[in-house]
Amino acid sequence: MQHLTHFYINGSWQAPHGSERMEVVDPATEAPCVSVPRATREDIDSAVHAARQALPTWAATPASQRHDLLMAAAKEMQRRYGELRDAHVLTMGCPVDTAGALHVDGPIEGMQYYAERAGRMEEVEQKGSVSLVREPIGVCALINPWNYPLHQLIGKLAPALAAGCTVVAKPAEQTPLQDFIMAEIFEEVGLPAGVFNLVTGVGSEIGPVMAGHSDIDMISFTGSTRAGVQVAEHAAPTVKRVCQELGGKSPLVITEGADLEAAVRLGVENVMANTGQTCDAFTRMLVPRALQQDAAALAGQIAREQVLGDPKRTDTTMGPLVSERQKSIVRHFIQRGLEEGATLVEGGVDGPDHLSHGYYVRPTIFTDVTNDMEIAQEEIFGPVLCILGYGSLDEAIEIANDTVYGLSSAVYARNVDEALPIARRLKAGQCYLQDAEFSFDAPFGGYKHSGNGREWGEEGLLEYVEVKSIVGT
Numbered sequence: 001m002q003h004l005t006h007f008y009i010n011g012s013w014q015a016p017h018g019s020e021r022m023e024v025v026d027p028a029t030e031a032p033c034v035s036v037p038r039a040t041r042e043d044i045d046s047a048v049h050a051a052r053q054a055l056p057t058w059a060a061t062p063a064s065q066r067h068d069l070l071m072a073a074a075k076e077m078q079r080r081y082g083e084l085r086d087a088h089v090l091t092m093g094c095p096v097d098t099a100g101a102l103h104v105d106g107p108i109e110g111m112q113y114y115a116e117r118a119g120r121m122e123e124v125e126q127k128g129s130v131s132l133v134r135e136p137i138g139v140c141a142l143i144n145p146w147n148y149p150l151h152q153l154i155g156k157l158a159p160a161l162a163a164g165c166t167v168v169a170k171p172a173e174q175t176p177l178q179d180f181i182m183a184e185i186f187e188e189v190g191l192p193a194g195v196f197n198l199v200t201g202v203g204s205e206i207g208p209v210m211a212g213h214s215d216i217d218m219i220s221f222t223g224s225t226r227a228g229v230q231v232a233e234h235a236a237p238t239v240k241r242v243c244q245e246l247g248g249k250s251p252l253v254i255t256e257g258a259d260l261e262a263a264v265r266l267g268v269e270n271v272m273a274n275t276g277q278t279c280d281a282f283t284r285m286l287v288p289r290a291l292q293q294d295a296a297a298l299a300g301q302i303a304r305e306q307v308l309g310d311p312k313r314t315d316t317t318m319g320p321l322v323s324e325r326q327k328s329i330v331r332h333f334i335q336r337g338l339e340e341g342a343t344l345v346e347g348g349v350d351g352p353d354h355l356s357h358g359y360y361v362r363p364t365i366f367t368d369v370t371n372d373m374e375i376a377q378e379e380i381f382g383p384v385l386c387i388l389g390y391g392s393l394d395e396a397i398e399i400a401n402d403t404v405y406g407l408s409s410a411v412y413a414r415n416v417d418e419a420l421p422i423a424r425r426l427k428a429g430q431c432y433l434q435d436a437e438f439s440f441d442a443p444f445g446g447y448k449h450s451g452n453g454r455e456w457g458e459e460g461l462l463e464y465v466e467v468k469s470i471v472g473t
Contacts, residue, residue, distance in 0.1 A: 001034065002034045008186075009047045009198070016038070020037075022201070024176065028310055028312075039201035041206075052139050073189050081108075089311050092146065092175055093311045094274065095311045096312055102273065107151050109440065129472055130471050131473045137217050141213070141216045141220070142220050143231070144170065146174040147322070159455075167197065170207070216240060219242055242452070245279070247449065250407055253286045253400055258412045260295060271385045272303065272383050280408035286390055288390060299345060308362065309354075327360075334364055341373075366385070370388065401425075403448075404448055406427045407447075411433055415434070420433065429454070443459040
């Protein structure tokens with residue numbers, strides 16, 4: 001069991017003010033595997049003070065130097081690739097054979113992506129007698145989730161550093177290891193003291209302290225919609241900027257002329273990736289009613305291909321959920337689906353017979369789901385797919401948009417030209433056409449209760465920027 005004893009504050013490893021600690025549980029074994037300090041208000045104050053003191057110098061650092069430091073960090077991330085991957089295997093239960101591609105490759109590329117965009121901060125846009133310049137917004141608090149802990153950290157941290165901001169990062173209680181590795185990486189590459197600060201603690205305790213702190217200029221939060229509302233409430237009195245990536249219940253609209261087998265495989269594998277713990281997963285599959293039975297049979301067959309087991313085994317394709325609490329939540333929703341009258345195609349409430357320990361839930365497929373059911377409206381955050389039938393394309397779009405969420409969506413039609421007009425009618429921050437893959441150029445964020453602001457792309461950098469107008473030049 002690893003015991004991490006210090007926070008990373010002001011360029012050094014500092015002992016916490018308090019003595020309380022938190023244990024991290026390996027979700028595959030249900031045994032403690034890591035312990036970390038539990039931050040107090042005094043620890044947050046120390047980290048924020050360090051970030052505030054470092055801000056003027058870092059903001060004035062030439063963009064070329066910020067570029068070089070971010071590129072050096074990316075290179076060091078690559079060197080420590082195995083450690084970053086194994087952190088996700090240990091604390092998340094992500095299978096070792098997929099953890100690198102799912103959780104490490106993207107963050108390395110993301111660090112490089114924003115290193116190349118640091119120079120945008122020195123560009124001046126001229127509009128007649130008006131000059132528009134960009135300045136870093138200031139000290140940023142980054143509160144990250146447990147489901148994609150490194151990816152979400154870099155999605156906030158890389159643009160913040162590229163913009164010239166200083167940061168205080170807080171990982172989720174369940175998955176802190178990768179943040180400690182990143183602190184070691186920044187120490188190794190020579191990031192100036194106070195630019196990156198790391199604390200660990202219980203989100204419900206220190207999240208409000210960070211959100212309401214008068215010396216923090218911006219808070220970027222990824223998590224549940226309920227927690228996001230609380231963050232915004234605590235941030236409001238200090239009128240700081242709030243960027244939030246919250247919940248989702250994303251639709252995949254499959255049209256009558258689509259390659260049904262390819263479309264269903266895309267949808268099932270999308271939902272089952274990361275054991276269903278993906279905020280933008282296509283958890284509502286919408287198919288023409290005449291094809292619903294065929295789609296359900298295909299979905300069940302594809303779900304049965306998943307190999308549920310020990311994440312340290314290379315033949316495992318699906319590991320456990322992150323915690324006992326998450327397992328209970330997912331099983332509750334599966335039971336609700338049965339009670340509401342949905343047809344169970346595959347999976348169910350009972351755990352796998354061959355696994356006596358770990359927070360495992362079988363890949364689960366429901367069909368004959370209607371959009372008024374709880375399982376069609378609530379974010380389950382587990383390996384559960386709902387198949388809904390529709391009559392006309394107008395009805396499909398109405399069903400797809402009938403949700404409080406609007407994070408992502410997808411359309412699988414005959415071709416991209418047929419899918420595009422449908423995508424334009426979906427109320428979501430992203431829409432994937434056919435078998436399109438994630439792109440760093442695509443800003444990520446939601447409509448409605450899925451949050452505000454954007455991560456990745458040029459818009460991801462602008463979240464950390466204040467635009468100043470200089471008139472008369």
